Amino acid sequence: MTILIDHPHLIEVEEKKGAISEMKELALDGGFVIPDNQTAAAAAAEGFVAPEINSFGQSFRDYAAESDRQKSVEEFYRMNHIHQTYDFVKKMREQYGKMDRVEMSIWECCELLNDVVDDSDPDLDEPQIQHLLQTAEAIRKDYPDQDWLHLTALIHDLGKVLLLPSFGGLPQWAVVGDTHPLGCAFDESIVHHKYFKENSDSENPAYNTKNGIYSEGCGLDNVMISWGHDDYMYLVAKENGSTLPSAGLFIIRYHSFYPLHKSGAYKHLMNEEDAQNLKWLHIFNKYDLYSKSKERIDVEKVKPYYMSLINKYFPEKLRW
Secondary structure: OOOOOOOOOOOHHHHOOHHHHHOOOOEOOOOOEOOOOOOHHHHHOOOOOOOOOOOOOOOOOOOOOOOHHHHHHHHHHHHHHHHOOHHHHHHHHHHHOOOOOOEEOHHHHHHHHHHOOOOOOOOOOOOHHHHHHHHHHHHHHHOOOOHHHHHHHHHOOHHHHHHOHHHOOOOHHHOOOOOOEEOOOOOOOOOOHHHHHHOHHHHOHHHOOOOOOOOOOOOHHHOEEOOOHHHHHHHHHHHOOOOOOHHHHHHHHHOOOHHHHOOOOOHHHOOHHHHHHHHHHHHHHHHHHHOOOOOOOOHHHHHHHHHHHHHHHOOOOEEO
């Protein structure tokens, strides 16, 4: 089944008429702009407006802000950078790629996330199902005709079920957080880069050049990415025959790959299809980051709509 999607226009937020065109351009992750205080209210009527602070009163993705949350996040990345090695990721992909743990629907998996909180997230400590719905509903408002993107937003973090005992109860450092390639040099844009000095891959000369074991333009499908919920949900969707377009699968696998879509690192490994799909990831990233809120979505109210999308793009039961 072929899904046709419109070409994304990354500057459409800046081109909207009225208050949007008069925004003070402050660069955000993903290349979007945020209005200053004087135009925020007017701009809200034109589409999603990114808030200036997160749920804790800090700037978004501020890993240096002094807080109890910051301390736990840094410890998370210390463990992540020490233990995420090429061999570890290869082992995880082989183990979980068997899809032999359980059969369940997408919505059943959504409900499992009610008890999951992401320790790597400096911006929110709400149950994950609320984050999924907040992201999806914000995108749905601004992109009403791209139903595949609404569903992608709903399911992009479902791989966090890896934290649950029935899925192996993996530690947080092996499930959440920003992702990066293995098998080549660790780019300095990776958050808390200093802890890679304790990673055994740092001692392997083959892994410590710009290209490492890869060739330029090889395509990200051929690159080993640190293990976590992104890669797992990508494998689940792919192995269960989802009809989401390639851009949807790209978003699922790389939405935590901040060194790429925030800092532009590792672009030399991308191919042309990656470059096209990255445009959609930039769009998605705005909503993934800045829709996080303490205001909860009425799950039962929106459930029928998302069930219709699940039935359109996925089988009734999936192997996990």
